[in-house]
Amino acid sequence: MTETTLPRPLLGRLLRGAASRIRGGEGGFPWLAASVLATVLACALFGPWIAPHEAGAISLADAMTPPAWEEGGSSEFLLGTDNLGRDILSRIIAGARVSAVVALYAIVISGLIGAVLGMAAGYFGGVVDALISRLIDIQMSVPSIPLAMLFAAVLPPGEAMVIFIIVLSYWTWYARIVRGEVLSLRERDFIALAKIAGVATPIIFIRHLAPNLLNILLVLATLQFGSVIVFEAGLSFLGLGIQPPQVSWGGMLADGRNFIEVAWWLITIPGIAIMAACLASNLVGDWLRDTFDPVRRQI
Amino acid sequence: MVTSASSSNESLLEVQDLKTHLFLKRGVVRAVDGVSFDLAGGETLGLIGESGSGKTMTGLSLLGLPPKPAGRIVAGSIRLGGTELVGMGEEELAADVRGSRIAMISQDPMTSLNPVFTVGSQVAAPIRAHVADGNSRGAALDMAVRELDRVRVPSASARARDYPHQFSGGMRQRVVAAMAIACQPEVLIADEPTSALDVTIQVQLMDLIERIQGDTGAGLLFITHDLGVAASLCHRIAVMYAGRIVELAEVEALYRDPRHPYSQGLLASVPRLGQRKRLTSIPGNPPNPLSLPTGCAFHPRCPHATEQCRNEAPPEVTLNDGDTLSRRVACWLEA
């Protein structure tokens, strides 16, 4: 009997291969998304030199100028002006700077905290793991926006507070995923060998674990860039985040909301900026994930 | 071993030159490539071949269910009691053919039952869909319990309320059989129904299938790679290779005197009682389905291959096997 049963069904393998190809299909580098992301970062770095106007420059004579393509628009203010005659385009660029800086700080800090705690939990297991896992559970049982309110009520508002609040809600993500990764890495030969060879624990962390986690951290960070920008915009929209005179997209939406019946551009344009930045980072993040992680681990 | 064919010579199912191809990105797989056979009521026809030979695809094609979206019946005819099935609409097939006239007992009992519905409601489903007076939920469930009884599921009326995960593998296979026979189909396709079970349960299940067939007078298409099982159950056997039937003969005649070199190879690799000869296996591997060899697809593995085999596909010739019995072989040696 065994003799007649042949190697694994080739046809089945072919079919499965074809199916995964269709599902995981689109593989090319997302040029458009990457350039949007690059633009946001460029605004963050060179904003003051690119912007046509000073972001805070008030010019009441030009107040409520619609975008240039609308009737009554002016080529001086491509995207129009707000109720104080401030140039929307310049404010969008200034907002990009704030959003990007806040997001970068928040991601780096929450990534570091999450990675270290996740590595510790996954590597040591036992009590350390139980403690850290419980901490993650607790953190995750408080919805992030109410939590943000809590600290917004007690901390002095501003960039530092926004970063703190974002870190508080986002570190668990990294911690959970890094923990899972380390749990599987720990069983691999090179870690076991390093341990047997008596390599000091910090060295194992830095030399052996961290490099293996870099890809996944990069993917997570990129995917979260957009999410953090949306979160920060929400806080600033509520007036609990970035405070004037600093410009933020969420704050622009909050200002524009009062003029929703007369100036549509005040609430559409900052929203489009948020959407574009978030969409771009999600697409680039997806691409990174598919590139680094062809088997599609759960992220 | 069963020796005589069915009583009636009237064909219940006639398959003519059936071709089912899979259109994949990498190319076309001619999974079923010109298969013809017929099946009478009460008869058991074995469809034998290695994995990938197209036997399962043939069974699925009879139901009009080649895997979507790649698979398509591209040519041929399937006539069931005079009704042409190829080209019939999807809804008509579902309403009037599948489950009611042709039914299939599938390969793996562990995965063939829906985990979130009770066994009773799953056996009742085809009854509700096909049998007019099974339309009411209660009546259909009663009939389902009777079917479960028929396949010898102990204390069927209580177990009908259980879920598949509460059944053993053998019991699940019985439930699958009950689903298939619930509407008294004329043709029953059993696709390797025993391969996932252990030997004692295999035997029980085969008894059951034989008995069901005796009860209902259905024609049975028995798909397997197990020559032993096939020999004990079938009247005739069709040997498939690379999407074609290379030999079709009465079971006795085939086992006594296989004509196609592939059939010979298959039989030589089966252990037999009282035989001391070393088992041989067929050299080489099954062909790549995306690029079948030219000519006879078996020629790279065939000890008798000639130049002609490499260039031209052999015709199917009918040989006389004595009296009224005939066999069909697709091999240049017999042409």
Place this chain on the structure above:
Amino acid sequence: MLKRIAQGLVAIVGALLIVFVAQRLSGDPVALMLPMDAGEEDFAAMRSALGLDKPLPLQFAIFLGNALQGDFGQSYQWNAPAMQLILERLPATLELAMAGLVFALLLAVPLGVLSAVHRGGAIDRAGKIFAMLGQAVPGFWIGLLLILFIAVELQWLPAFGRGDLSHLLLPAIALGWYPVAAMTRTLRSSMLDILESDYIRMERAIGLPERAIVWRYALRNAMAPLATMIGVYFANMLGGAFVIEVVFAWPGVGRTVVEAVFARDFPVVQAGVVLSAVVFVAVNLLVDLSYGFIDPRIRHD
């Protein structure tokens, strides 16, 4: 199950700890309560009256004891018990979150199922684009756009306040917007797997109508992974409602808490945060319970 309840309780105590820490971070509460010209001994008296002179763990124990009785102190603004204020607003928030969930499911279930059935087709591609947008577009901005187009330009629906169904519609869409994408994609991928499964093949082979196979036999299997998401997203919507309530002037917990933040009315903020944590934990517990109803394999475990 008991373990899950215990975990939930631990989480709630943890949330209370976070609230307690935040409270202490807020600086000296006494300074807020006393008039500007209060003397040093007034401070000391107030401190001991509030128990602030005791060691921190004891203070936390007292806080915990009060919290378990629902006592988070008086609202400075309204001069009423903070938790009572929040509880009064809770029905409005739950109503909004439920409506958001219903909207999300009404959109996600058909979209997810149809994208799986017609894989690669128009609906599937539209769903993919929709999913990408859904995650990138903040709900409060959708809310603003809805107000701009539906309420201001077309004047079809009211933009603000709570009342009949017409008031509920726009905020529900804004709130339910975000989970639609994720639910659709989850449902799509589990439906794709299920539609290729042996039991669906079996159901096709016994001639069940395709519609019943998709919408009954396959969909019920696909509901289990969706149920987890429903819990998570419902709980998140309670948080998300904070922002949406402000956009639509919806008189719920969220708007009350935001106003309390501006008024430095800390007891109300505390009560709101604790309550949302409790609801969050409770919802997730309910979801775990509901698994058994959806998947019999878990029920019999």
